[in-house]
Amino acid sequence: MATFNLSHQRYIPIPHITRSSNTERHSCRNLGLFFKNPTNLHKSVGKSKFAVALSAMASGSVTEVLPPALDSSSEPPAIFDGIPKLYISYSCPYAQRAWITRNCKGLQDKIKLVPIDLNNRPSWYKEKVYHENKVPALEHNNQVKGESLDLIRYIDNNFEGPSLFPSDPAKREFAEELLSFTNSFHQAITTSLKADKMKEAGAAFGDIETALSKFPDGPFFLGQFSLVDIAYAPFIERFQPFLLEVKNFDITASRPRLGVWIEEMNRIEAYRQTQRNAKEHVENYKKRFLV
Numbered sequence: 200m201a202t203f204n205l206s207h208q209r210y211i212p213i214p215h216i217t218r219s220s221n222t223e224r225h226s227c228r229n230l231g232l233f234f235k236n237p238t239n240l241h242k243s244v245g246k247s248k249f250a251v252a253l254s255a256m257a258s259g260s261v262t263e264v265l266p267p268a269l270d271s272s273s274e275p276p277a278i279f280d281g282i283p284k285l286y287i288s289y290s291c292p293y294a295q296r297a298w299i300t301r302n303c304k305g306l307q308d309k310i311k312l313v314p315i316d317l318n319n320r321p322s323w324y325k326e327k328v329y330h331e332n333k334v335p336a337l338e339h340n341n342q343v344k345g346e347s348l349d350l351i352r353y354i355d356n357n358f359e360g361p362s363l364f365p366s367d368p369a370k371r372e373f374a375e376e377l378l379s380f381t382n383s384f385h386q387a388i389t390t391s392l393k394a395d396k397m398k399e400a401g402a403a404f405g406d407i408e409t410a411l412s413k414f415p416d417g418p419f420f421l422g423q424f425s426l427v428d429i430a431y432a433p434f435i436e437r438f439q440p441f442l443l444e445v446k447n448f449d450i451t452a453s454r455p456r457l458g459v460w461i462e463e464m465n466r467i468e469a470y471r472q473t474q475r476n477a478k479e480h481v482e483n484y485k486k487r488f489l490v
């Protein structure tokens with residue numbers, strides 16, 4: 200399994216941040232601005248100042264009425280009509296990455312969400328939209344693209360809204376390393392689950408904890424919120440309740456940075472709108488991994 204290059208790791212204690220409340224939720228747009236301003240950097244490592252700053256950043260964000268999933272009985276949407284469309288499944292973690300990115304860029308009115316019922320998939324999806332027959336897929340400029348890690352970069356680079364990728368070369372390099380590690384991370388957890396070797400899952404979460412210590416100018420992987428957080432969030436959202444219930448394995452035990460990261464992620468409204476409830480994740484993963 201890949202390990203991170205920790206040669207220039209710095210250690211700064213993570214501030215304690217109180218649990219999310221309605222007034223402490225924040226939007227990705229505001230997070231980006233906060234962390235881009237160097238005068239705010241010291242605030243990100245100061246205990247109460249950080250929590251105060253988060254409260255101050257809370258702002259109204261778009262709350263979307265989610266459309267019903269289309270199934271084999273549904274008519275297709277108007278394909279290639281010039282309106283960008285993001286095809287997702289509400290339960291798919293890969294699709295969730297693209298969905299979070301769209302929300303974080305404030306593109307709810309620019310990219311139409313088209314949820315698909317994967318268990319009763321409309322035949323037009325494979326025939327007319329995405330031949331791979333998977334989600335996510337993005338229809339934009341008369342083309343359809345897939346692969347979640349490619350899509351989150353594509354959405355970030357080709358649509359308006361705050362940049363979700365850092366400009367600092369050291370951060371960019373680490374971002375690439377972390378994005379390449381997502382598959383190995385997922386595989387390490389699922390393999391150890393099947394073999395009932397939780398020590399190995401623990402090592403993979405240990406890598407995440409170590410990664411979160413690299414840039415101490417904020418609680419996210421690169422300090423400030425970025426595509427890297429978006430790439431990991433859907434999987435950690437699922438593994439956390441599943442491992443706790445089924446293996447009595449608390450992924451945040453002895454991993455304070457991961458605990459803070461989860462709290463901070465859960466305060467981001469654009470991400471919250473894409474979350475499914477923990478019970479549903481646990482049931483889905485039980486069917487997948489405990490058969």
Ligand SMILES: N[C@@H](CCC(=O)N[C@@H](CS)C(=O)NCC(=O)O)C(=O)O
Nearest residue numbers: 291292293332333334335346347348
């Ligand atoms: N590597 C793809 C994986 C996408 C994927 O496996 N999506 C699943 C749903 S979570 C899917 O569409 N499965 C349908 C199928 O395989 O037929 C990505 O990152 O986008």
